[in-house]
Amino acid sequence: xxxxxxxxxxxxxxxxxxxxxxxxxxxxxxxxxxxxxxxxxxxxxxxxxxxxxxxxxxxxxxxxxxxxxxxxxxxxxxxxxxxxxxxxxxxxxxxxxxxxxxxxxxxxxxxxxxxxxxxxxxxxxxxxxxxxxxxxxxxxxxxxxxxxxxxxxxxxxxxxxxxxxxxxxxxxxxxxxxxxxxxxxxxxxxxxxxxxxxxxxxxxxxxxxxxxxxxxxxxxxxxxxxxxxxxxxxxxxxxxxxxxxxxxxxxxxxxxxxxxxx
Ligand SMILES: NC(=O)c1ccc[n+]([C@@H]2O[C@H](COP(=O)([O-])OP(=O)(O)OC[C@H]3O[C@@H](n4cnc5c(N)ncnc54)[C@H](O)[C@@H]3O)[C@@H](O)[C@H]2O)c1
Numbered sequence: 001x002x003x004x005x006x007x008x009x010x011x012x013x014x015x016x017x018x019x020x021x022x023x024x025x026x027x028x029x030x031x032x033x034x035x036x037x038x039x040x041x042x043x044x045x046x047x048x049x050x051x052x053x054x055x056x057x058x059x060x061x062x063x064x065x066x067x068x069x070x071x072x073x074x075x076x077x078x079x080x081x082x083x084x085x086x087x088x089x090x091x092x093x094x095x096x097x098x099x100x101x102x103x104x105x106x107x108x109x110x111x112x113x114x115x116x117x118x119x120x121x122x123x124x125x126x127x128x129x130x131x132x133x134x135x136x137x138x139x140x141x142x143x144x145x146x147x148x149x150x151x152x153x154x155x156x157x158x159x160x161x162x163x164x165x166x167x168x169x170x171x172x173x174x175x176x177x178x179x180x181x182x183x184x185x186x187x188x189x190x191x192x193x194x195x196x197x198x199x200x201x202x203x204x205x206x207x208x209x210x211x212x213x214x215x216x217x218x219x220x221x222x223x224x225x226x227x228x229x230x231x232x233x234x235x236x237x238x239x240x241x242x243x244x245x246x247x248x249x250x251x252x253x254x255x256x257x258x259x260x261x262x
Contacts, residue, residue, distance in 0.1 A: 007242045009034030012085045013112060014077070016068050017095030019046035021198030022146065025230030026092055026237050031059030033238060035090065038081060040064040068095045068123030074130040087138035090241040091131035093124040093168075094146040098200060099207075102160045113160040120164035121171070128175045132186055140185020144240045145172045147190040149256050165192075169252055176250030187249040189240045194256035195221065196228035222257030232257075 013030050017023035018039035025123035027037045031054040039054075039061055041047040047063045054061040066077045081088050103111015124145050128257045150158055151165030172190040179186035195201055195218040208214040219226050236255045239245055254260060 001128060005033055007033040007238060007244070008090065011035045011089040011241070012038075012067045012081065013085055013090035013092070013241065014038040014040055014064065014081060014088060014096055014131075015092040016066065016093065016123070017146075019043040019050055021200055022193065022196060022230045022233045023092070024050050025234040026094060027061060028057070028059075029234040029238055030090070030241065031061055032057065033242075035241075036060040036062075036085065038062050038064040038077075038079065039060040040066040040068075041095070042067050048218045060108040067129060068093070069118045071126050071130075074126045078090040078130040078134045082134055082137070083103070084252045088134040088143075089138075089141045091127060091135075091141065091146045092146070092237055092241070093127040094144075094147060094237075095123055096164075096200075098158070099203065102158055104157055105159045107157075108159045113163075116145075117164050117167070120161070121167040124168050125171060128171065128188065132175065132179060132184065135186045136179075136182070141187075142241050142245070143172075143175065143186065143188040144237050145188065145190045146179070147172070147192050147252065149194045149254065149260050151191050152192055152252070153192070155259055172252070173250045180249060187240075187245070189245070189248060189250065190252045191233065191236050191240065192252055192254045192256065193228055193233045194259040196230060196233055198230055201227070222259050222261065224257045226257070228255065228257060237258065 013035045015027045018027040019041035030037045039047045039050050051061040105256040147168040148165040150162045151169040176188040205211045205214045
């Protein structure tokens with residue numbers, strides 16, 4: 001393996017939403033850096049394609065069929081990883097949804113709220129619960145929860161999404177403090193991207209009457225004049241997954257090209 005490509009060598013990692021966008025970039029970067037990666041998603045065909053890309057590049061990855069909203073699936077997924085690999089070192093709770101049913105507080109539907117909170121907030125809670133259960137058996141690990149700048153600053157038209165990402169931000173701190181006090185050796189941190197060029201954002205752009213205008217507006221929100229790339233976010237997650245961040249827990253790592261600095 002080339003120098004600088006072993007930042008998480010030998011670690012066993014599970015990435016939810018690993019079949020697309022930011023999760024795919026995290027899975028690929030983790031494998032490049034020496035981890036064995038479980039690509040967990042409800043989109044099994046896309047997850048298989050990510051595993052094939054990783055294998056082609058000489059890395060180790062496996063598909064894990066997992067709907068993060070189902071606790072019995074979490075229990076089985078984590079138990080399966082422990083059986084096959086003996087431990088879980090890194091868990092990235094990245095799976096998330098936006099869109100349908102969200103809106104301002106005057107427009108949001110109860111179904112939309114429950115769908116978004118179900119994946120983005122409850123799914124992360126279940127991941128943390130079963131991740132801690134596994135990691136405490138083998139001396140610790142790192143949990144990284146995908147929030148958003150929408151978990152720090154409000155967006156009027158995204159009431160459910162903002163609420164779900166705020167929940168992830170504060171759940172992360174609660175998990176971090178609990179694990180530190182118990183002496184589990186488990187760190188838990190959140191990552192807060194701004195608009196990042198993924199299929200989720202592309203769907204949002206294409207739903208607008210003038211997609212190119214929307215794309216330009218998202219790019220100009222950052223003083224860099226561009227959206228984030230999935231690899232920009234994956235690099236931050238890699239830091240939190242690696243032992244370079246051994247004294248970092250309960251933090252919120254903003255990766256937003258300066259959007260919230262303005
Ligand atoms: N793209 C952005 O601009 C942006 C900004 C801030 C935060 N985020 C967050 O980053 C994460 C990844 O977003 P993305 O842009 O890569 O989106 P994406 O739509 O490209 O990928 C999300 C993945 O999550 C999976 N998923 C959805 N529901 C699931 C479930 N119930 N169980 C398992 N997997 C499920 C999807 O199948 C998909 O593969 C999300 O949590 C999102 O909220 C994205």
